[in-house]
Each structure stands twice: as C-alpha cells, then as structure tokens.
Amino acid sequence: MIWVARIFSTSIGKKQLMAVTGILFLVFLTTHLLGNLSIYGGIEAFNAYAEHLHALGKLLVVAEVGLVVALIIHVTLAIILFFENRKARPIKYAVDKSGGGGRTLSSQTMPFTGLLILAFVGLHLANLSHHIVDQTNRTIFQIAYEVFANKGILIFYLASMVVVGLHVRHGLWSAFQTIGANHPKYMPFIEWLSIFFAVIVAVGFGSLPLAILALK
Amino acid sequence: MSGKNINLTLKIWRQNSPEDRGRWEIFQAKDISTEASFLEMLDIVNEQLALAGKEPVAFDHDCREGICGTCGCAVNGRPHGPDRETTLCQLHMRRFQEGDTLVIEPYRARAFPVIKDLVVDRSAFDGVIQAGGFVSVNTGQAQDANNLPVPRDDAERAMDAAACIGCGACVAACPNAAAMLFVSAKVSHLAVLPQGRTEAARRALSMVAQMDAAGFGNCTNHKECEVECPKGISISNIARLNREFIKAGLASKE
Amino acid sequence: MQLDSKIPGGPLETKWDRHRFDLKLVNPANKRKFEIIVVGTGLAGGSASAALAELGYNVKTFCIQDTPRRAHSIAAQGGINAAKNYPNDGDSIWRLFYDTIKGGDFRAREGNVYRLAQVSNLIIDHCVALGLPFAREYGGLLANRSFGGAQVSRTFYARGQTGQQLLLCCYQGMMRQIAAGQITMFPRREMLELVTVNGQARGIVVRNLLTGEIERHAAHAVVLATGGYGNVFYLSTNGAGSNVSAAWKAYKKGAGFANPCYTQIHPTCIPVHGDYQSKLTLMSESLRNDGRVWVPKQAGDKRPPHEIPESERDYYLERIYPSFGNLAPRDISSRAAKLMCDQGKGVGSTGLAVYLDFADAIKRLGRKVIEERYGNLFQMYHKITDQDPYEVPMMIFPASHYTMGGLWVDYNLMSTIPGLFALGEANFSDHGANRLGASALMQGLADGYFVIPYTMGGYLGGTPLTEVNTSHPAFTEAEAAAKARTEKLLGIKGKRTAASFHRDLGNIMWEYCGMGRNDEGMKKALKLIADLRGDFWQNLLIPGTDKNFNQSLERAGRVADFLEFAELLVTDALARRESCGGHFNEAFQTEDHEPLRDDENMCHAAVWEYAGEGKDPIFNKEPLVFENVKLAVRSYK
Numbered sequence A: 001m002i003w004v005a006r007i008f009s010t011s012i013g014k015k016q017l018m019a020v021t022g023i024l025f026l027v028f029l030t031t032h033l034l035g036n037l038s039i040y041g042g043i044e045a046f047n048a049y050a051e052h053l054h055a056l057g058k059l060l061v062v063a064e065v066g067l068v069v070a071l072i073i074h075v076t077l078a079i080i081l082f083f084e085n086r087k088a089r090p091i092k093y094a095v096d097k098s099g100g101g102g103r104t105l106s107s108q109t110m111p112f113t114g115l116l117i118l119a120f121v122g123l124h125l126a127n128l129s130h131h132i133v134d135q136t137n138r139t140i141f142q143i144a145y146e147v148f149a150n151k152g153i154l155i156f157y158l159a160s161m162v163v164v165g166l167h168v169r170h171g172l173w174s175a176f177q178t179i180g181a182n183h184p185k186y187m188p189f190i191e192w193l194s195i196f197f198a199v200i201v202a203v204g205f206g207s208l209p210l211a212i213l214a215l216k
Numbered sequence B: 001m002s003g004k005n006i007n008l009t010l011k012i013w014r015q016n017s018p019e020d021r022g023r024w025e026i027f028q029a030k031d032i033s034t035e036a037s038f039l040e041m042l043d044i045v046n047e048q049l050a051l052a053g054k055e056p057v058a059f060d061h062d063c064r065e066g067i068c069g070t071c072g073c074a075v076n077g078r079p080h081g082p083d084r085e086t087t088l089c090q091l092h093m094r095r096f097q098e099g100d101t102l103v104i105e106p107y108r109a110r111a112f113p114v115i116k117d118l119v120v121d122r123s124a125f126d127g128v129i130q131a132g133g134f135v136s137v138n139t140g141q142a143q144d145a146n147n148l149p150v151p152r153d154d155a156e157r158a159m160d161a162a163a164c165i166g167c168g169a170c171v172a173a174c175p176n177a178a179a180m181l182f183v184s185a186k187v188s189h190l191a192v193l194p195q196g197r198t199e200a201a202r203r204a205l206s207m208v209a210q211m212d213a214a215g216f217g218n219c220t221n222h223k224e225c226e227v228e229c230p231k232g233i234s235i236s237n238i239a240r241l242n243r244e245f246i247k248a249g250l251a252s253k254e
Numbered sequence C: 001m002q003l004d005s006k007i008p009g010g011p012l013e014t015k016w017d018r019h020r021f022d023l024k025l026v027n028p029a030n031k032r033k034f035e036i037i038v039v040g041t042g043l044a045g046g047s048a049s050a051a052l053a054e055l056g057y058n059v060k061t062f063c064i065q066d067t068p069r070r071a072h073s074i075a076a077q078g079g080i081n082a083a084k085n086y087p088n089d090g091d092s093i094w095r096l097f098y099d100t101i102k103g104g105d106f107r108a109r110e111g112n113v114y115r116l117a118q119v120s121n122l123i124i125d126h127c128v129a130l131g132l133p134f135a136r137e138y139g140g141l142l143a144n145r146s147f148g149g150a151q152v153s154r155t156f157y158a159r160g161q162t163g164q165q166l167l168l169c170c171y172q173g174m175m176r177q178i179a180a181g182q183i184t185m186f187p188r189r190e191m192l193e194l195v196t197v198n199g200q201a202r203g204i205v206v207r208n209l210l211t212g213e214i215e216r217h218a219a220h221a222v223v224l225a226t227g228g229y230g231n232v233f234y235l236s237t238n239g240a241g242s243n244v245s246a247a248w249k250a251y252k253k254g255a256g257f258a259n260p261c262y263t264q265i266h267p268t269c270i271p272v273h274g275d276y277q278s279k280l281t282l283m284s285e286s287l288r289n290d291g292r293v294w295v296p297k298q299a300g301d302k303r304p305p306h307e308i309p310e311s312e313r314d315y316y317l318e319r320i321y322p323s324f325g326n327l328a329p330r331d332i333s334s335r336a337a338k339l340m341c342d343q344g345k346g347v348g349s350t351g352l353a354v355y356l357d358f359a360d361a362i363k364r365l366g367r368k369v370i371e372e373r374y375g376n377l378f379q380m381y382h383k384i385t386d387q388d389p390y391e392v393p394m395m396i397f398p399a400s401h402y403t404m405g406g407l408w409v410d411y412n413l414m415s416t417i418p419g420l421f422a423l424g425e426a427n428f429s430d431h432g433a434n435r436l437g438a439s440a441l442m443q444g445l446a447d448g449y450f451v452i453p454y455t456m457g458g459y460l461g462g463t464p465l466t467e468v469n470t471s472h473p474a475f476t477e478a479e480a481a482a483k484a485r486t487e488k489l490l491g492i493k494g495k496r497t498a499a500s501f502h503r504d505l506g507n508i509m510w511e512y513c514g515m516g517r518n519d520e521g522m523k524k525a526l527k528l529i530a531d532l533r534g535d536f537w538q539n540l541l542i543p544g545t546d547k548n549f550n551q552s553l554e555r556a557g558r559v560a561d562f563l564e565f566a567e568l569l570v571t572d573a574l575a576r577r578e579s580c581g582g583h584f585n586e587a588f589q590t591e592d593h594e595p596l597r598d599d600e601n602m603c604h605a606a607v608w609e610y611a612g613e614g615k616d617p618i619f620n621k622e623p624l625v626f627e628n629v630k631l632a633v634r635s636y637k
C-alpha cells in the first residue's frame, strides 16, 4: 500500500483526491436540492420528504459518514495545497495582472469561498440537522421556518448560497480537468455546465428559505 | 513601416545576486522607436546606462526570434508582456503609448531563483526532463523511420505539445507558480506517440515527482499558463498528464 | 602545417565502411576510463555528447546558455535533408552527394560529402525513434518537401520548427545521460582557452558566467561544436550569443582555420529598419516555393507595390534563371537581390529590399492553403513589421546566415591539433563554398551521432596519452592567460561599449566583405578593422567587474575575438582569386554577373595557420581531388 501513499502525496494525487471528493459534494448538492425542492409541493410534501429521508436509517448514516470523511479530506488537502502554493511564490509580483481568459473571480477565491462554506455548513447543521436539533415535537418545516424567520440567519444563508455558487463555478469543470476529462469536443459543454450548475445551486437553494417564509 | 518615437518610464527590478534583497529603479527611456523590439529598447537603455557609468540591466536573450525560450520577464504583470502568443523578444514597442510606465520584473517563483536583475535560474526544468522526458533509445538502434506509421493527427497533437520552448512563462503566470503546463507538454508530446508509450507510465510518475521536489506549486486550473504561453500550448495537455498519472498510478507496475 | 585529410582510398561507396573497420576500437570496460570534453550543445555538440555517453565514455559538456536546449540550432526552421527517396522521385545517396558537392561549388571533399549522404538516412531513423514529431501524410508515413533549390523532395520537417525538434532530441538524449551519470553538464560556461599538453588537446579553461570564476577542466580529448561565426557581420540571423571565440582560441593554439571567406548570405530575411536593430530575422526559404520575387523595372520607382502594374514589374529571378526561377540557390538569389538594389530598384524606405509577393499564389491556391503552408511565418512577419503579407507583398533582403568556413578537420573530424575535434558549423568539412538548405542540420547530426562515436574510439584507442590533471603547468599557464586578458579588457576603462564596436565591425564587413567583394574594398577593410581594433583596446568601456554575472564582459571578449578573426576572413577572401559559392569577388565574374571559378589554381581548401601575435597568418593549402564528379559550371539557368 506504499504506492497509494506515494501517489496521494504528489501534487497531482492530492488534486485528484480534491476532485473526487468535490464531485461527491456535487452529487450531494444535487440530491439535497432535488429533495428540498419538495417545498414547492407544499408543507406536507416537504415534511414527508424529510420523514422518508430519515426512514432510510443505516443507509443515511453511511452517506453521512461518507460525506464527513470526504469533507475532512477535501478541507485538509485544501489547507495543505493553499500553503504549498503560497510557498511556491515567496516574493509576490509588484503588478499582478491576469492576461484575461485565465483566472476568474471564482478560481481566485476558492480557498476563501471554501472556508466560508465550511462555516456555513457548521451553522446549517447546528440549525437544522436532525442529530442536533430536537425534532420530536416539531415538523421540519416549523424548524426551518423559525430559523429563517431570523433576518440575520436568512441573510447569511442567502449570501452563502452565492458563495457556494462561486465555489461550484470553478470546482465543477476543474474537477473534470483534474481527473483528466478534458476533450476538445466536450470541454466547452463542461465549462458551460459549471456556470449553469452554479446558478442552479445558488438560485435553487437560495429560493428555499424564501419559499418557506412565503408558505406560512 | 511608419515608425514614430515615444518616451517611457521604466520601473525595473534590480538585484545584484541571488542573495541580494533587490530594489526598484526608475529610468526614463527617451525617443524609443516604435519599430524597435522590447529587447532593443532595453539595449538602448543599457547603452545609456553604461555610458553614464552605471551597470546595465541584466536580461537573458539569445535567438531574438521567439524560439529559444531564453528571454522573458514580467511587463506590467504579464510574462512576455501584453501580446498573446508572443515572446518578449518579439514584442514590439508599437504596443505601447507615449508616456506609458512599464513595470519590469523578473519571473517570481521559488523554483526560479533570481540570478541578477531580470535573469532567473530555470535549471529546475532540466531536472524535470532528466527524470524521464525522453525516449530511451541509443544511437544506432533505430529501425527504418517508415516502419512505424503514426496517424497524422497524433503527430500533429504531439507537435502541438512539443512546440514548448521551455521559457518558464507558465510558471511565472501561474498564481501558484506551478509547472504543470511545461511538464504536461513534454509528457503529452511523448505519450501520444507510439515511440513514447513504452515508458509512459514511468515517465509520468517520475517527472511529476521531480516537479514536486523542485518546489513548484500545485495546479488549481486558473488557466493563466495557457493564456500567457507564447506557443499557445493548451491546458488539455495538463488533463492528459492527469490521465497518464491515473493510468500510471493505478494500472502500471511502477 | 601537415594537412593529411586521411581520406581512405578505394571506391567512394565503401570508403567509410573500410575506414570504420580500420579504426581502432576501445573495449567497453575501458571506455569509462576516458573523459571527453564537448564544448557546445547545438545539434553537433548535443548529439555527440549523447552518443559518446551512450557508448560509456565520461563526457563533460559545456555551453554558454543556461541550458543545452537553447543552443542556436533551435532556430532552424526549414528542415533536414536525407536520401531516403520516400517520395520515389529519383533521389539516392549518390544524388544527395552530387547535389551537395555541386551546391558547394566543387570546393568540398568528395569522401566527406559522400559519407554525409550515406549516414543521412540513419539520422531520420534515430530521431523518429526518439519521438520527433515530423510532418506525416494521412497514411501515417513521413512527409517530405522540396527545399532550398533541390529538384527532389528530400527534406523532412516539423512545421517551421525542425531545428527546435531536432535539438530537443539531442537535449533529451543528453538529459537521459545526465541522469545516468554519464554526462556532467556545465551550462553558462564560456571556453576561454584550449589547453594542450605534448601537442595534444587535453582540456579547456572556462569562465563560469554566473560567478566569474575561472575553472579548469581536463580530459583525454576535446570536441568543439561551437557553431558558426556569422555574427562577425553584427547583424545576422544567428543568436546573439553565437561567436567565434572557441574556434579562434583553438586557432591560436595551432589549429588550422579553413576557408573563413566562405560565408552564406540568406536571401529571405526581414530587411533592416533602424540603427538600434540587434538582429535580422530569417523568413524560411520555403516561402520561395510559392512567393514571387520582384522589383520595379524602373530604378527609383517609389510607388507603393499595388500601384505598380504587372508590366512594370521585373520578376528578375524568373527572368534570369528560367529553370530554377524563384528557387535559385541562396548565394545566387542573394546576389541577384543586391544587384537589383545596386541598380536603384530596391524598394522600401531604405531601398534595401525586394518584394516577395504571394498575390498570385493566393489567387491560384486560395488564402486558406497559403495560410496552412506559411501561416506561422506570415504571422511572424506581421508581428515584426506590422504589415500583413496577405495584403501587401513581403519585403525581404539578404542577411548573413551561415558560415561554411571553420576549423580544418580531417576525415576523422580531427583538427590539426591531435585530440581536438571540430563538429557541426564550427568545422569546414562538408559544404564547400556554399551550403544547400536543410543540409546544416544533417551535417551537425551526422558528425555527432554517426561519425565522432567511431573516430573518437579510433583516436583514443590508437594514441598513447599520458596522465594529465588540472594542476599541470599547461593549465596554470592557460588560466593565467585567460585572467590576464580579462584584466586587460576591464582595465581599459574607455568610453565605448563592446556592442558599439561590434556594430562598427559589422558595418565594415558587410560593406567591404559581404555579398559582393572587390580587392580595393577588402584592402580598405583590412585597414579599417585594424584601426577599429586599435580603438577597441584603447577605448573600450566595460561596466561592472569580473566577479559575477556580467554580460558586458562576455560581449567584450567575443567582440575582441571577432576583431581579430575578421582580419583573417578578409585576408582569405583576398587570397582566393576566384568567385565561388558564398565568395564573390567582382573581378571574377562572367558577363552576366555569374561567379567565375578558377579550377586550375584555386581548387583547394585554404588553411590558415597562426604565426603569433602581430604576425601575418601562414597560408597552407589542401588540394581538392575529384575522382568521381566532373567539375562543371554551376548553372541554375
């Protein structure tokens, strides 16, 4: 197994682990969003979805553990890469200008959007996770409504969705590139998908609290 | 070829030796013909410096026609200056306006220490090639060249990658000072040709290991390398390196 | 000076085979006991380093660039010849041999040139095996094009970057041997002195260009592959670092210098446009396959090209050389361009240019085809001149490009100093008075990959060599000489930079010993060069010290050598009482301005021997014997 350690200690190996875990999160985001869109079916549908989800039992635990492990890997590597990359250029340029068509706001802010997302996930779980919040006497809708009724939280949530969108905008195509899936025929589609997916995630999740508030 | 003359302010990084901390100096470049190349402009400034009893600005150059990869520094934050697919020696002063200020500094990367002024040490690239950027065939062993057909498209793709001039602009442009475009260009060149397949796995693994050891950063897909590469080398080569790396890591005996 | 060419006897076709059999071999276990110094990492030095290291010799390689991959060979665009006859169009080893001899105006050795043609095919095989992405046909086999006036398609190419791709083969081969510990690489080193012990070349003294340190390196043999001296003209297509210094130091240690007056002026370069200009850019000769060269019929016609009607244009190459037309060889096309400009028909602001027009080709083939064929060249032209060659005819003018002369070598590529070999453009061996397009790359690689590995063994295996290390007095002496010269240069503290002296020297050489030469001009040049050299040693200014990276000091040393060498070039040109190939003395021409050879008296290589400081060089000659080809007038009409 030494070869595994050797491979994942290289720059490309680390990046590829980032990519694979990142793709896991993208899959998670997709299912999470699809599930939560049940809110548009009304309060009942939303509560029913939550109950179905919890009824998955062990399966849900496996998924949760998987996500936590992926998160630890993704974040740890991000921190390592961040510091390695800073070290690779000890003296900064006096003028640092992009040639245009290269780095984007999204690509440049990945470490920071990542950090913000981490903070958001913490708060989000604290507010809504069935492991933390007592759900015995309240439906998930009630819990969510109470949370989002707090203006501060609402604004933080909405802002965070923009941040997630930014992160995904670079993360998605970047993950494909890093695992080697760049083909002149398909890459334009993947790049386009990145933007599309980023918008969907930001708008889709962003609309949820508004829908919840509107339903009451 | 209707040239005119312009006046510029140059803010140039001066550093006497690798150990020196370095400083900025400001020069006026007067009456520079817009037909002159950027390096010819530096020649003129240097001639004036020498006559004034000062040390000329050291900068690397040789072919002055965009192929040897010797020249290069950052001009207003852009490696090889503002033009696309143009080396510094091919950049012409008609690109600039009367009164412009140009900030001229060496490539900045841990793996490329400054030797003097604008001259940096890029021998880390040689180290990467030594790790496997070749086909292990001795002189005299080869069969007739036409015994090995290579599809034309493959040969063209190999040539696209092989066009790299090793100037280091990719490292200079990368916000992470990563060398992935350079390394991937060599790996790709040899990986798409049947001649290079025999050693493809070993090559990918050992070149990447050497790249890391040399202190380059990690690629985070900013694409700046592709934008600044004077030979227009595409980041699809980086993806190919990533693929080769997976193949080598998971499927080879290496 | 003993000039034994060591050409083996017997039929031409088997000379090299027989010679290889006669050469001594070094047993594999003994090879690692030998150290070989290679100076230069162009195609010649790079291939020699790799090939010798592969055999097991310990090789120490030096170059002035920061890495071997940047040697000047990288700039070659057009391609490399070989006698493969893949296109089935009548080529053969014999034809390549004959074309090269004829192209060289019958001033090269038959034996050497035949060997060159023989090994040419091996080069292509080897480079393909190393992964060189040569152009290919759709069937997957190699493509060829006709180049530089050849009537068969024997040129292999990798877009417009053939030299680059070939050099990368050499470089990668070297990197492999460095990793294997067989080559020790010394980049950013400039050879300052050759060290001889008992008359044999045993080492070199170099300056570490980064630290200024003077270093000594000993070996059993020394190979010089330091390129050509085209920069003696200041403006040339050569890289800025190309120089004559290493060869000149060898000359001063006793190596004969052959035919320095054979210099090639390339017809298709971008014209000079200002006095700050530092180099001339070559536009590949392949452009002449489709472009038509013309000037206005009327001298002094200053109208822009599109206003000059067809009937008032002179397509002079097509007119004078109907069978070769725009593809006439380099020396001929260059001189014709000069002739037109001398007659006042030159175009552009300086009057020193002719048009290379693609309008007809675009009409005939369409813009797309032209773009495919020459896109990168057109783009380069556009970048430099800011003019679009698809719309306006290109302007071109001849420029110094290649030098056929060089260190005299025998069939083994060994100079007159035992143990000192010269390869590639640095020697004089294969191109006679004029080199054909795509043949320099072939020669450099032939020398390095397929000749020196054999002849080096022959030398080392057959020569008694004493143990010599760097504390030998010869090294001490050479180092002292190198240091003294540097001190002398730095001590002048005058008012002019080396670059400005170089520019002046270039002007003298171009004016009086360039494309068209005459006795009066050349005599004047000798005087001007001597004066300029005097001024140089009185008035040179070098900023900085010799203790670190100092490009001004590097330049000064090279210009100092050019200032001495230029005199030898002109002396040789004066002594050659004929016109041939790259050497054109106006006193020797036919009625229609074609060069006039004198085969009776001038069929020899002129080999110059150093006689000491301030003394006239000694003239020696190696008669050229032609057993297989008949000397003919080189006609391209």
Ligand SMILES: Cc1cc2nc3c(=O)[nH]c(=O)nc-3n(C[C@H](O)[C@H](O)[C@H](O)COP(=O)(O)OP(=O)(O)OC[C@H]3O[C@@H](n4cnc5c(N)ncnc54)[C@H](O)[C@@H]3O)c2cc1C
Residues within 6 Å of the ligand: C039, C040, C041, C042, C043, C044, C045, C046, C062, C063, C064, C065, C071, C072, C073, C074, C075, C076, C077, C078, C079, C080, C162, C163, C189, C190, C191, C192, C225, C226, C227, C228, C237, C238, C239, C242, C243, C245, C246, C282, C401, C402, C423, C424, C425, C426, C437, C438, C439, C440, C441, C442, C444
């Ligand atoms: C623009 C251009 C295009 C060309 N196109 C073609 C073409 O299409 N086909 C063709 O056949 N030929 C072409 N040629 C000619 C051909 O490129 C050269 O003749 C050939 O590459 C010379 O190779 P070389 O190895 O002898 O020397 P170079 O490549 O010049 O190498 C010289 C080496 O010597 C080193 N060196 C020099 N002096 C010293 C010193 N004092 N100390 C230490 N090291 C030193 C340098 O660092 C360098 O490594 C072209 C030439 C030019 C200029």
Ligand code: FES
Residues within 6 Å of the ligand: B060, B061, B062, B063, B064, B065, B066, B067, B068, B069, B070, B071, B072, B087, B088, B089, B090
């Ligand atoms: S000097 Fe050769 S690429 Fe610029």
